[in-house]
Amino acid sequence: MTKTYRVTFFVRLGNLFATTMTRLGLRMGPIQLLTVRGRKSGEPRTTPVAVVEQDGERYLVAPYGAVNWVRNLRAAGEAILTRGRSSETIRARELTPQEAAPILKNSLGGGGIFTHGYFNVTSESPLQDFEREAPQHPVFVIQRAFTVA
Template identity: 45%
Template sequence: MSTHVQKPGWFTVNVFNRVVAWMTRRGISVWGSRVLAVRGRKSGEWRTTPVNLLTVDGQQYLVAPRGHVQWTHNMRAAGGGELRLGGNVDTFTATEVADDEKAPLLRAYLKRWKAEVGVFFKGVGPDSPDADLRRIAPDHPVFRITVTS
């Protein structure tokens, strides 16, 4: 398994993520944003972070553009969590997508959010060949989301 992680900078942590999370908590989705809540794998405490909810062929996915970050480790341990938008809370289970199945999902994600997250994909974009998307797939966890309530 890849250990790729690209940590966010000061502006992202202290300004951008906080603004997006604030808006999302108040019910304003920014390009599909949600607040992901997942139990910490060690503490059991709820951990939250803003995420982009991707929908492809009626199925929902979470993609980790920065790689194998804390929420991805927690998601593997917890097997699901909550997606929050304002007062709406969707509880879900999560299944990690195999690297061989990620190329069309990464392409769709980059088509929608390349301006926001493209820098984390090593020069690969929505118009890149499938081979390039398969090459970076191990660096970007993807989870299929099944809403349970």
């Protein structure tokens, strides 16, 4: 059984660190800042996310499930990705479980100990298991809308 995602003190501390370093323009692996309009408040909400690159495409994978940034992105359909002073407006389309399964399978190993407990599959599981797992871990393909500056 997978764990339920809880925002603990250590998660908040890690997000604060990642956000600060990314705002300064320092590379933290695939981490970028995702700013998306809140679905209820309409206010911009920013969170660090990992942008997964695979086969010439870029994806946002939600290892912790349908958390707030996922629900906001579903509602808005677009967001801003930022690292340092570089920002780009993106459009996002949520993938079907069949489309998402290979992305999840290939990206599962990159999350380390932080994400493994949130999946009912391992990187060795067959693709069909990832198709069953995909609804709990939304995947978005992202495309550049235009560069902000």
